[in-house]
Amino acid sequence: MTARTPDSARDIPEATVARLPVYLRALTGLAEDGTTTCSSEELAATAGVNSAKLRKDLSYLGSYGTRGVGYDVEYLRYQIAREIGVTQDWPVVIVGIGNLGHALANYSGFRSRGFRVVALLDADPSRHDEVVAGLDVRSFEDLESIVAEHDVSIGVIATPAVAAHAVAERMVAAGITSILNFAPTVLSVPDGVDVRKVDLSIELQILAYHEQRKAVSPGSEDVS
Amino acid sequence: MTARTPDSARDIPEATVARLPVYLRALTGLAEDGTTTCSSEELAATAGVNSAKLRKDLSYLGSYGTRGVGYDVEYLRYQIAREIGVTQDWPVVIVGIGNLGHALANYSGFRSRGFRVVALLDADPSRHDEVVAGLDVRSFEDLESIVAEHDVSIGVIATPAVAAHAVAERMVAAGITSILNFAPTVLSVPDGVDVRKVDLSIELQILAYHEQRKAVSPGSEDVS
DNA sequence: CTCGTTTTGTTCTCCCGTTCACAAACTCCT
DNA sequence: AGGAGTTTGTGAACGGGAGAACAAAACGAG
Ligand SMILES: NC(=O)c1ccc[n+]([C@@H]2O[C@H](COP(=O)([O-])OP(=O)(O)OC[C@H]3O[C@@H](n4cnc5c(N)ncnc54)[C@H](O)[C@@H]3O)[C@@H](O)[C@H]2O)c1
Ligand SMILES: NC(=O)c1ccc[n+]([C@@H]2O[C@H](COP(=O)([O-])OP(=O)(O)OC[C@H]3O[C@@H](n4cnc5c(N)ncnc54)[C@H](O)[C@@H]3O)[C@@H](O)[C@H]2O)c1
Numbered sequence: 382m383t384a385r386t387p388d389s390a391r392d393i394p395e396a397t398v399a400r401l402p403v404y405l406r407a408l409t410g411l412a413e414d415g416t417t418t419c420s421s422e423e424l425a426a427t428a429g430v431n432s433a434k435l436r437k438d439l440s441y442l443g444s445y446g447t448r449g450v451g452y453d454v455e456y457l458r459y460q461i462a463r464e465i466g467v468t469q470d471w472p473v474v475i476v477g478i479g480n481l482g483h484a485l486a487n488y489s490g491f492r493s494r495g496f497r498v499v500a501l502l503d504a505d506p507s508r509h510d511e512v513v514a515g516l517d518v519r520s521f522e523d524l525e526s527i528v529a530e531h532d533v534s535i536g537v538i539a540t541p542a543v544a545a546h547a548v549a550e551r552m553v554a555a556g557i558t559s560i561l562n563f564a565p566t567v568l569s570v571p572d573g574v575d576v577r578k579v580d581l582s583i584e585l586q587i588l589a590y591h592e593q594r595k596a597v598s599p600g601s602e603d604v605s
Numbered sequence: 606m607t608a609r610t611p612d613s614a615r616d617i618p619e620a621t622v623a624r625l626p627v628y629l630r631a632l633t634g635l636a637e638d639g640t641t642t643c644s645s646e647e648l649a650a651t652a653g654v655n656s657a658k659l660r661k662d663l664s665y666l667g668s669y670g671t672r673g674v675g676y677d678v679e680y681l682r683y684q685i686a687r688e689i690g691v692t693q694d695w696p697v698v699i700v701g702i703g704n705l706g707h708a709l710a711n712y713s714g715f716r717s718r719g720f721r722v723v724a725l726l727d728a729d730p731s732r733h734d735e736v737v738a739g740l741d742v743r744s745f746e747d748l749e750s751i752v753a754e755h756d757v758s759i760g761v762i763a764t765p766a767v768a769a770h771a772v773a774e775r776m777v778a779a780g781i782t783s784i785l786n787f788a789p790t791v792l793s794v795p796d797g798v799d800v801r802k803v804d805l806s807i808e809l810q811i812l813a814y815h816e817q818r819k820a821v822s823p824g825s826e827d828v829s
Numbered sequence: 830c831t832c833g834t835t836t837t838g839t840t841c842t843c844c845c846g847t848t849c850a851c852a853a854a855c856t857c858c859t
Numbered sequence: 860a861g862g863a864g865t866t867t868g869t870g871a872a873c874g875g876g877a878g879a880a881c882a883a884a885a886c887g888a889g
Contacts, residue, residue, distance in 0.1 A: 393814075396846060402810040406789060420866065429791035433848055440868055448867040449855035465810050466817030473809070480711045484704040485805070490789065494806045495813065534816050535809065558819060559812040561805075565630060565714065567653035575815050577808050581709075581785075582718045584801050585697070585759065586626040586689050588783040589719065590617075591799050592758050593690030595782060620876060644836065657878055664838055672837040673885040 393464075397438045401461050403428045404435070408458040420451040467495030472531040474557075476548050477540030478503045478511070478518050481563055485539060486514040496535070500527045504544070521548075528555040535559045542566045549576075617688075621662045625685050627652045628659070632682040644675040691719030696755040698781075700772050701764030702727040702735070702742050705787055709763060710738040723755045728768070745772075752779040759783045766790045773800075 393401075407427040411419055421439075425432035439445065439452075445460050446452045462468050475485055478501050485491075486501055501513055504521045511518045519527075527533065536557040538545050545564035552560060553574055562568055562578045570576055617625075631651040635643055645663075649656035663669065663676075669684050670676045686692050699709055702725050709715075710725055725737055728745045735742045743751070751757065760781040762769050769788035776784060777798055786792055786802045794800055 394846070398811055398814050399807070401814070402804075402807040403791075405810075407791075421868095422866085427791070429793070431848070433850090434846090436866095436868065437847085444868070446867055447855065448853070449857090449865045451866070464814070466813045467810055471809075471813050471816070480708040484708040487704045488805070490806050491809070494810065496806075496809055535812055559816050561808055561812060567627075567631075567651070569653070573819070575812055577812060579803060579805065579808060580626075581712070581803065582630075582714050582720075583623070583626040584785055584803060585695075585715070585720055586629075586691060586718065587622055588759055588785060588799055588801060589690045589695050590622050590625070590688070592695070592783050595797070618876070646836085655878065657880090658876090660837065661839080661877085668838070670837055671885065672883075673835045673887095675836070 391441060393441045397441055398465075400428070400430065400434075400438055401465055403430070404438070405458065405461045405465065405467075408454055408461070412454050412458060416454055418451050419454055421446070424452065462495075470495055470497050471535055472497050472499045472533045473535045473537060474498070474500045474502060474524070474527060474533050475537045475539060476502045476521065476524070476552070477538060477544070477564075478508055478513060479539065479541075482539040483513055485537060486516065499531045499533060502527075504540075521551075524551060525555045528552075528557060533557060535561070538562045538564055540564060615665065617665045621665055622689075624652070624654065624658075624662055625689055627654070628662070629682065629685045629689065629691075632678055632685070636678050636682060640678055642675050643678055645670070648676065686719075694719055694721045695759055696721055696723040696757045697759045697761060698722070698724045698726060698748070698751060698757050699761045699763060700726045700745065700748070700776070701762060701768070701788075702732055702737060703763065703765075706763040707737055709761060710740065720759070723757060724751045726751075728764075745775075748775060749779045752776075752781060757781060759785070762786045762788055764788055 404424065407424055411424070411427065421432045421436045425435040428435065442460055442464050445457050473491070473496050475482055475498060478486065482501065482503070486498060491498060498514070498516065500523070501516050501518045502521045502524060503509070503518050506520070508518045509520060534557055536552045536559070538548050538560060540548055542564045545562060545566045546568060549560055549562070549568045549570060553570055558573060559575045560568065560570070560577070562576055565580055565582060568576050628648065631648055635648070635651065645656045645660045649659040652659065666684055666688050669681050683692070697715070697720050699706055699722060702710065706725065706727070710722060715722060722738070722740065724747070725740050725742045726745045726748060727733070727742050730744070732742045733744060758781055760776045760783070762772050762784060764772055766788045769786060769790045770792060773784055773786070773792045773794060777794055782797060783799045784792065784794070786800055789804055789806060792800050
């Protein structure tokens, strides 16, 4: 069962994958400031991580640095972008154009980072008149045709929790294989489909836990 | 330096703390369905985790189950809520009432989970006329007085990235010790202040990475 | 009361991720 | 050309978390 790795396609640890976008952003910032070269120490400081960790992370991609010198900002930026896959544009559909859906649709940070919102879908017909961020809000029934037309593989769920699972199943059936879920629900999906959840309430509750402990014993606390 | 643990205040692993809110939500769901007792197996399935992991997590809080029976839903729910600190109400301020700030202000999930938005602040005077979710949008200059008046310790940053660090420093100076940051910036704060970040673009980029790899070698993929 | 059944709480082992520390490699200066 | 000074890439130690597996405890049947 020895997995072949014919060309590249090394397997990068999940923790590293999660940090690569942070490095990418840090490098973009450095490039905008006119920096052409940086050491692992500088980049690590900008990205807010340990420099040894940064170097090890980058070493999974290859040897893109020069000893005694550092990394070429533009070159490294491209290499990370290529590895993540954001040199190409990823089409994205957003389902559930309520409070949160509106904010997401209007968010310019998607476009600048390799994602293109191709459709906004909502089950409520009264929403369908609306134009948000230059896109019509369309019927959820159009999901399949839109996914097929634009070859969409990434979907965002911003519906109420009760609707989320049905939406997810319909997405998967339509051919979507990556889901970003904002609804506070556990989604169970087939193998081969990735789900990531963003849960605001959980984040606040984690902060509350630490806050409560600070009140009792003002010890050392820190969170990534 | 042997840390005293006079009463409770055991130190719960960070990974466990991050899951407790998930269990809390699962228990609330079970309670609403009329379930009064559940096994670790059932609860784990509802929360989407391994049952051994669930039991170990709960064991950090104490022995709240009954062998051969399971857990009392309402009792366990209260114990977790108490441990996290959401039996009390946490006052929260939101800074930056743009696209995202509006969505957050209108989100009812805060209130129902022990958080109360006490103020909405924005630097743009043209926003100050507005009323969002029953609250006036007030000047950022009012931060200190609001924090003092309501004893706020949790702040949410929803400003553009360039403003985020200045806002964070001002929050910390005002006495806030926990920050939830939506701006794509690394915040450096003094010890004793917790920062958690929510970064949409990073989540999407992680999905894109896995998506790209699926296209090359359709192997096994899964993300929590 | 005793035995069998169920389910918790915990121990043990393995794996992943973090960090330290250092040799290898490159540049620059003399 | 050679040596001093930097900085990368990585081997190795360490710590924490995940999951399997099991003993202890509670309960019910007879
Ligand atoms: N608003 C926030 O700041 C916030 C924060 C964290 C989490 N969330 C979560 O995000 C989700 C959306 O929040 P919101 O405040 O935007 O809610 P919302 O009620 O404003 O919007 C939900 C939208 O989804 C649509 N919808 C409902 N069922 C649907 C279906 N089956 N298919 C397609 N569309 C459907 C509704 O018509 C509505 O427009 C919720 O699950 C909420 O818990 C929101
Ligand atoms: N909209 C989204 O869906 C989304 C998604 C992910 C991340 N983000 C991030 O969240 C942040 C907010 O996004 P947005 O779309 O709401 O932006 P926005 O421009 O709509 O809103 C930003 C608000 O912050 C206010 N502001 C600016 N400087 C301020 C200061 N110094 N003090 C107080 N208020 C100030 C502005 O007046 C404005 O009202 C950004 O950093 C963005 O990158 C947004």
